Amino acid sequence: MAKGRLVVVGTGLITPAHLSLEAKSYIESCEVMHYLMTDALAEPFLKELSSKNKNSICKDLGDFYFKGKNRLESYNMMVDEILADVRAGKSVCAVFYGHPGVFVYPSHKSITIAKSEGHEAKMLPAISAEDCLVADLGMDPGTLGCQNYEATQLLFYQHQVNVCAPLILWQVGVVGDVTMSTELVPAKKGVDMLKDKLFNWYPQTHEVILYEAATLPLMPPRIDVKTIAGLKEEDINIITTLIIPALSKPALDDSFCKKWGVQIN
Ligand SMILES: C[S@@+](CC[C@H](N)C(=O)[O-])C[C@H]1O[C@@H](n2cnc3c(N)ncnc32)[C@H](O)[C@@H]1O
Missing domain, CATH: 3.40.1010.10 (Tetrapyrrole methylase, N-terminal domain)
Known part of the structure; x- marks a missing residue:
């Protein structure tokens, strides 16, 4: 060959x-x-x-x-x-x-x-939607870390979400769809399932961002803030990425710091 x-x-x-x-x-x-x-x-x-x-x-x-x-x-x-x-x-x-x-x-x-x-x-590497959101939202993954999940996978598997770091959910426009249909729509009740899953870790009033990076020069990005309870299927498009900001700061690991003689100010 x-x-x-x-x-x-x-x-x-x-x-x-x-x-x-x-x-x-x-x-x-x-x-x-x-x-x-x-x-x-x-x-x-x-x-x-x-x-x-x-x-x-x-x-x-x-x-x-x-x-x-x-x-x-x-x-x-x-x-x-x-x-x-x-x-x-x-x-x-x-x-x-x-x-x-x-x-x-x-x-x-x-x-x-x-x-x-x-x-x-x-x-070759290239610019992804995540690179655009880091720029548009001023979200530096070096500050609190960052988690990325495919929205449907988050629903149906036992992932452990760290509420002290932002969570980026991809493909929310087809959330819950396990048929892999080419129609590209969420499963029936897909958004309800997503909210139900997120309520395991976050309060209903936690604010999240529906983000769409610009795809044309001079076009502004879409940055819409909603509560998790307020998320609606009609607000989510096929290019929407959902960002769930951290709920709280991580607590200091006192015993580990003590063990290694490290003092954090
Ligand atoms: C099949 S993936 C492709 C991602 C692409 N390869 C990238 O590097 O960004 C499609 C998902 O990427 C995200 N995405 C694609 N275009 C986007 C845009 N303009 N703004 C925000 N997220 C976008 C959405 O989560 C969408 O469901």
Whole structure:
């Protein structure tokens, strides 16, 4: 089998403003560019970049979105499509929005399989929704730490939430949906389930932030503050990320400090 090369890159949330020079150079030089974009403006820009290599071809992974029975099947079709070109010995660039490794199944899967078959494969870092929220909300993960969960996974597994650190919940727009439907809506009562789960750790009146990073230049981010009890399905979109600020500061571990002779002022 010919040895191909796969480079997975991300465009950030605003194309082209967030695209790194390194990612741009791989898009410009690859033989096949696969892309999965949610922003219609990004597509012509990426095609224009890719056309710098006269022999390159572009393939829209979005074509597979509704071909599968559910999202997982669609994503596996995307993986097969990317790998077919890698296996043909081509230099392939796969482009996803945001960071290509943050909540993106086909990117990690393609790299894992390509490497296991002896092809060269790597991912470049990019700007994710979390990077944007750190900037927009002034939320430094170095202050209290930070927890990230996929909203549906938080519901159905026994995670231990640390109320002394902020909690970032991704994919609240499909919360509770275990069918992995391509329709992208929350499960019936998904938001009620989420509130019920959060009440295990937080009071009903705890204020949370519905956050949407700008996806166009000059567009402001959405930063809506609600109480947990006041969260409603109609306020949550498919791009909404939910931030639950810390409830309290962590207590000092006196016995550990004493054991090691450390004095914190
Ligand atoms: C499939 S994940 C993709 C994340 C993306 N790879 C990234 O790096 O941000 C989709 C989830 O990312 C978050 N997301 C996507 N776009 C966003 C935006 N503009 N603002 C805030 N969160 C966003 C939401 O939680 C959404 O449900």
